[in-house]
Amino acid sequence: MESPPEKPKMSREVSELVPLHPNMVLSEDPFSNQSYDPNYQSEFQTAPSSPPNKGSTTELSFPLLPKLLQQPKLNVSNVFSARDAVPSHHLLKIESFSSLSKAPIEKYVSEFEAGGYKWNLSIYPNGDKNKDGQDHISMYLEMVETSSLPAGWEVNAIFNFFVFDQLRDKYVGPQDATVRRFHCVKTQWGIETFIDLKTFNNPSNGYLVSDTCSFGVEVFVVKSTSKAERLLPIKNPVTFKHAWMFDSFSRKTQEYYESDFFVGGDYIWKIVFFPNGCQLEGHKRNYNIISLALRLEPLTLPPGTKLLVHFKFRIKDQKNGNHFDRNDSKLFGFNYLRRDIIDFMSLTKFKDPQNGFLVNDTCIIEAEFEVLGFVTVE
Known part of the structure; x- marks a missing residue:
């Protein structure tokens, strides 16, 4: 494996766009004839959040960022943003990703709590093929154990997924502030094409190093005080x-x-x-x-x-x-x-x-x- 590229210089005032490493392989956008914008945004701020869940943390790193294939329904930004802060609510470290991808399971589900509710983070190491996620890693957030909630319940939340760049020690992912509505008919949201496997497996990108990788999620529950x-x-x-x-x-x-x-x-x-x-x-x-x-x-x-x-x-x-x-x-x-x-x-x-x-x-x-x-x- 070649030596890691120099760490990009960061502006202290505003996030700056830094070009990707020359060896970065970008996926073609299925919705246009152009390649993804080879830029990423650094130093974005962590939004005000629920207190971090003490039970789930990990250390991470970051290469210059690839472009995600986006799930149009989520309308997620086309640019990965990089930051130092660990995802506030849950971090999953996988020590043998190749074994997981070859295992006879479609997905791995990790449980955690955030905002007073219980959630599942689901990772499809070979993509959710039922939703055109093949050749990618798919990630989903699902609200669970809802039977104790009152009839007609609904929870509004802002959430973001991350992957750890181990070469640059950054957590990267699309920055999205859209409020998603979880209710009895729709308990799960996610991105079928979170990152393409070719980019993820490329060692110069830092996401998969020595067959080890880390994924994270933040969930900010929007507490409504309004009355109808x-x-x-x-x-x-x-x-x-x-x-x-x-x-x-x-x-x-x-x-x-x-x-x-x-x-x-x-x-x-x-x-x-x-x-x-x-x-x-x-x-x-x-x-x-x-x-x-x-x-x-x-x-x-x-x-x-x-x-x-x-x-x-x-x-x-x-x-x-x-x-x-x-x-x-x-x-x-x-x-x-x-x-x-x-x-x-x-x-x-x-x-x-x-x-x-x-x-x-x-x-x-x-x-x-x-x-x-x-x-x-x-």
Whole structure:
């Protein structure tokens, strides 16, 4: 075996593309008439991951990198990336690859844990011939022992395979950040044509040295904190109305006043009146407006349920019948039991005698609303 080529110089700032060793044999791309790009990317970073599995590690090395025949379904990068770091979750060292490739088994399966789940790394030393992987090494990641998971389970993960370049002490493989979805119908993902055997067996490439090689895998489980909402619209919503006569306006000094409880459908409500405007947190109060709000009594709301409500407030013109109203649509839930229309009307307009809104120090406030649907969190 010839002496190993010099180690390529690495840039400290950004990964650089370094040409392959002149003796590297590249496979022809079955999907084009051109050879693979004879470059590789070095010094790529390890993504934030689940804690490494202490039970699986190995030492590795790296020659200049060959191009992989890619599995189109995975849409993996055509370029091998090289790095110093050992794969975070599992490393398999094979001490007699020729014996494994001649053994009467199609694949070798290695078990490990990552991200709180159990996985199998499957290696086909002569390729997965059932999926056009002949003359290559095929690698698959399978999620196992899923019977204890709840019905409808699904796990999203980012994973990458590696082969060890023993001449350059690098772990190399396609760098892919695509999130794969594992579920009861699809428990396995992989690359049928991970690396062609001619390139792998060439001793100048460093993957197979003294009939020994190493393969690795990283699995980063993507933990989702999102929750799905389910909206059930009501086909024929019922409109509810409630009128509130508010007297002695000039003598009111509190920040807000509430009407008596009233029933609207299966729920209990109140009207809230702010004679000098409602103050939003972090904002200065505008004393030249009146504000109105609709409030839901929480005891009548089922747990985990929100209501989609269209509501309208009206101040009645007691002289001319030119009533003033404004409307809005909001969700009502335990985190937002009160919904406001802050700048409902200017105080100047409200107090103007010609408008008829305040007569004999009394105004009539009317709420009209309908529940349009229910929202639940799954």
